[in-house]
Amino acid sequence: MKFTKRAMILFILILTLVVTNMTACGFLGFGRTEKWKEEVKLSDGRVIVVDREIINEMGGDEWASNRSGLKPKEYHIRFVHPDESGKKVEWQAKISSDTYPEIPLILDIYSGHLVMFTLVGVGPRCEVYNKYAYQNGAWIEETLPEKFEPRRRNLLVKGRDIPKYVNLEMKRNIDESGHSRREVRQAGPNRKVCD
Numbered sequence: 001m002k003f004t005k006r007a008m009i010l011f012i013l014i015l016t017l018v019v020t021n022m023t024a025c026g027f028l029g030f031g032r033t034e035k036w037k038e039e040v041k042l043s044d045g046r047v048i049v050v051d052r053e054i055i056n057e058m059g060g061d062e063w064a065s066n067r068s069g070l071k072p073k074e075y076h077i078r079f080v081h082p083d084e085s086g087k088k089v090e091w092q093a094k095i096s097s098d099t100y101p102e103i104p105l106i107l108d109i110y111s112g113h114l115v116m117f118t119l120v121g122v123g124p125r126c127e128v129y130n131k132y133a134y135q136n137g138a139w140i141e142e143t144l145p146e147k148f149e150p151r152r153r154n155l156l157v158k159g160r161d162i163p164k165y166v167n168l169e170m171k172r173n174i175d176e177s178g179h180s181r182r183e184v185r186q187a188g189p190n191r192k193v194c195d
Protein backbone atom coordinates (compact mmCIF):
# COMPACT_ATOMS: atom_id res chain seq x y z
CA MET A 1 0.00 0.00 0.00
CA LYS A 2 1.43 3.33 -1.05
CA PHE A 3 0.85 6.45 1.07
CA THR A 4 0.90 9.91 -0.37
CA LYS A 5 2.91 12.56 1.44
CA ARG A 6 -0.31 14.28 2.50
CA ALA A 7 -1.80 11.03 3.90
CA MET A 8 1.42 10.34 5.84
CA ILE A 9 1.41 13.84 7.41
CA LEU A 10 -2.27 13.46 8.32
CA PHE A 11 -1.58 10.02 9.89
CA ILE A 12 1.33 11.40 11.96
CA LEU A 13 -0.77 14.38 13.07
CA ILE A 14 -3.67 12.15 14.18
CA LEU A 15 -1.31 9.75 15.96
CA THR A 16 0.33 12.68 17.79
CA LEU A 17 -3.07 14.01 18.89
CA VAL A 18 -4.18 10.58 20.15
CA VAL A 19 -0.97 10.00 22.14
CA THR A 20 -1.09 13.54 23.57
CA ASN A 21 -4.72 13.05 24.61
CA MET A 22 -4.00 9.66 26.19
CA THR A 23 -1.05 11.09 28.10
CA ALA A 24 -3.09 14.05 29.33
CA CYS A 25 -5.85 11.72 30.51
CA GLY A 26 -3.39 9.53 32.34
CA PHE A 27 -3.84 6.44 30.16
CA LEU A 28 -0.10 6.11 29.65
CA GLY A 29 0.65 6.73 33.30
CA PHE A 30 2.48 9.99 32.70
CA GLY A 31 1.85 13.12 34.74
CA ARG A 32 -0.42 11.48 37.30
CA THR A 33 1.48 12.29 40.44
CA GLU A 34 -0.82 13.69 43.12
CA LYS A 35 0.77 16.34 45.40
CA TRP A 36 -0.79 18.35 48.21
CA LYS A 37 -0.18 19.89 51.63
CA GLU A 38 -2.15 18.45 54.51
CA GLU A 39 -2.81 19.50 58.09
CA VAL A 40 -2.25 16.62 60.53
CA LYS A 41 -3.43 16.79 64.14
CA LEU A 42 -1.14 14.91 66.54
CA SER A 43 -2.49 13.19 69.66
CA ASP A 44 -1.00 15.95 71.87
CA GLY A 45 -3.17 18.54 70.05
CA ARG A 46 -0.47 20.09 67.87
CA VAL A 47 -1.16 20.53 64.17
CA ILE A 48 1.64 20.11 61.64
CA VAL A 49 1.58 20.53 57.86
CA VAL A 50 2.99 17.70 55.76
CA ASP A 51 3.74 17.46 52.05
CA ARG A 52 2.02 14.43 50.53
CA GLU A 53 2.73 12.72 47.23
CA ILE A 54 1.24 9.70 45.49
CA ILE A 55 3.03 8.43 42.39
CA ASN A 56 0.67 6.42 40.20
CA GLU A 57 1.27 3.76 37.55
CA MET A 58 -0.88 1.83 35.08
CA GLY A 59 -3.00 -1.00 36.48
CA GLY A 60 -5.50 -1.40 39.23
CA ASP A 61 -9.05 -2.54 39.61
CA GLU A 62 -11.50 -3.26 36.87
CA TRP A 63 -12.58 -0.49 34.52
CA ALA A 64 -15.94 0.07 36.27
CA SER A 65 -14.32 1.20 39.53
CA ASN A 66 -11.06 2.63 38.17
CA ARG A 67 -11.70 4.43 34.92
CA SER A 68 -8.34 6.21 35.00
CA GLY A 69 -6.54 2.87 34.70
CA LEU A 70 -4.05 4.07 37.33
CA LYS A 71 -3.12 2.78 40.77
CA PRO A 72 -0.78 4.02 43.49
CA LYS A 73 2.84 2.96 43.08
CA GLU A 74 4.47 4.98 45.88
CA TYR A 75 3.36 7.10 48.83
CA HIS A 76 5.65 9.83 50.20
CA ILE A 77 5.20 12.11 53.22
CA ARG A 78 7.66 14.94 53.96
CA PHE A 79 7.56 17.31 56.93
CA VAL A 80 9.60 19.20 59.49
CA HIS A 81 10.04 17.24 62.73
CA PRO A 82 7.67 18.86 65.28
CA ASP A 83 10.17 18.45 68.14
CA GLU A 84 13.42 19.19 66.28
CA SER A 85 13.20 22.60 64.62
CA GLY A 86 14.30 22.57 61.01
CA LYS A 87 14.93 18.80 60.80
CA LYS A 88 13.28 17.43 57.67
CA VAL A 89 11.80 13.95 57.77
CA GLU A 90 10.55 11.78 54.90
CA TRP A 91 8.49 8.61 55.02
CA GLN A 92 8.06 6.38 51.99
CA ALA A 93 6.02 3.19 51.72
CA LYS A 94 8.41 0.27 52.20
CA ILE A 95 6.19 -2.79 51.86
CA SER A 96 4.03 -3.64 48.88
CA SER A 97 1.49 -6.34 48.22
CA ASP A 98 1.34 -7.92 44.78
CA THR A 99 -0.46 -4.84 43.48
CA TYR A 100 -0.51 -1.95 45.97
CA PRO A 101 1.96 -0.28 48.35
CA GLU A 102 1.13 0.08 52.03
CA ILE A 103 -1.26 2.93 52.80
CA PRO A 104 -0.16 5.49 55.43
CA LEU A 105 -2.94 5.96 58.00
CA ILE A 106 -1.49 7.61 61.11
CA LEU A 107 1.45 9.94 61.72
CA ASP A 108 1.93 10.80 65.39
CA ILE A 109 4.35 11.05 68.31
CA TYR A 110 4.31 8.36 71.02
CA SER A 111 6.86 8.04 73.82
CA GLY A 112 8.95 10.79 72.23
CA HIS A 113 9.25 9.08 68.83
CA LEU A 114 7.53 9.80 65.54
CA VAL A 115 5.41 6.81 64.52
CA MET A 116 3.62 5.80 61.35
CA PHE A 117 0.85 3.19 61.12
CA THR A 118 0.11 1.71 57.70
CA LEU A 119 -2.14 -0.91 56.10
CA VAL A 120 -1.02 -3.36 53.39
CA GLY A 121 -2.55 -6.35 51.63
CA VAL A 122 -1.05 -9.75 52.44
CA GLY A 123 -3.36 -12.06 50.52
CA PRO A 124 -6.77 -12.30 48.93
CA ARG A 125 -9.05 -10.04 51.01
CA CYS A 126 -6.54 -9.89 53.90
CA GLU A 127 -4.57 -6.89 55.14
CA VAL A 128 -2.25 -6.17 58.08
CA TYR A 129 -1.40 -3.03 60.01
CA ASN A 130 2.28 -2.12 60.36
CA LYS A 131 3.99 0.33 62.69
CA TYR A 132 7.21 2.28 62.14
CA ALA A 133 9.13 4.41 64.64
CA TYR A 134 11.53 7.14 63.54
CA GLN A 135 14.84 6.60 65.34
CA ASN A 136 18.30 7.98 64.55
CA GLY A 137 17.18 9.34 61.19
CA ALA A 138 15.51 6.14 59.93
CA TRP A 139 12.07 4.54 60.02
CA ILE A 140 12.33 1.20 61.87
CA GLU A 141 9.50 -1.33 61.68
CA GLU A 142 8.14 -2.38 65.07
CA THR A 143 6.18 -5.61 65.27
CA LEU A 144 2.60 -5.03 66.37
CA PRO A 145 0.92 -7.57 68.67
CA GLU A 146 -2.04 -9.49 67.26
CA LYS A 147 -4.34 -7.20 69.28
CA PHE A 148 -3.58 -3.60 70.21
CA GLU A 149 -5.35 -0.41 71.22
CA PRO A 150 -7.06 1.02 68.13
CA ARG A 151 -5.90 4.44 66.95
CA ARG A 152 -7.97 6.79 64.79
CA ARG A 153 -6.58 7.71 61.38
CA ASN A 154 -5.25 11.27 61.00
CA LEU A 155 -3.94 11.13 57.40
CA LEU A 156 -6.03 11.54 54.27
CA VAL A 157 -6.54 8.27 52.42
CA LYS A 158 -8.44 9.51 49.35
CA GLY A 159 -6.16 9.46 46.32
CA ARG A 160 -7.76 11.37 43.43
CA ASP A 161 -8.72 14.97 42.76
CA ILE A 162 -7.17 16.16 46.00
CA PRO A 163 -7.06 19.94 46.57
CA LYS A 164 -3.60 21.54 46.85
CA TYR A 165 -4.19 22.20 50.57
CA VAL A 166 -6.23 19.92 52.83
CA ASN A 167 -7.17 21.30 56.24
CA LEU A 168 -8.60 19.47 59.25
CA GLU A 169 -12.18 20.51 58.48
CA MET A 170 -11.98 19.06 54.95
CA LYS A 171 -10.71 15.75 56.35
CA ARG A 172 -13.48 15.68 58.96
CA ASN A 173 -16.07 16.21 56.20
CA ILE A 174 -14.56 13.37 54.16
CA ASP A 175 -14.59 11.09 57.22
CA GLU A 176 -18.20 11.97 58.05
CA SER A 177 -19.29 11.17 54.49
CA GLY A 178 -18.61 7.51 55.31
CA HIS A 179 -17.05 6.71 51.93
CA SER A 180 -13.87 5.13 53.30
CA ARG A 181 -13.55 1.47 54.19
CA ARG A 182 -13.68 0.50 57.86
CA GLU A 183 -10.07 -0.80 57.67
CA VAL A 184 -8.68 2.64 56.79
CA ARG A 185 -10.65 4.66 59.35
CA GLN A 186 -8.37 3.46 62.16
CA ALA A 187 -5.46 1.12 62.89
CA GLY A 188 -6.43 -1.85 65.07
CA PRO A 189 -7.67 -3.42 67.24
CA ASN A 190 -6.55 -6.53 65.31
CA ARG A 191 -3.23 -6.56 63.46
CA LYS A 192 -4.69 -8.69 60.64
CA VAL A 193 -7.99 -7.90 58.95
CA CYS A 194 -9.64 -10.43 56.65
CA ASP A 195 -13.10 -10.45 55.08
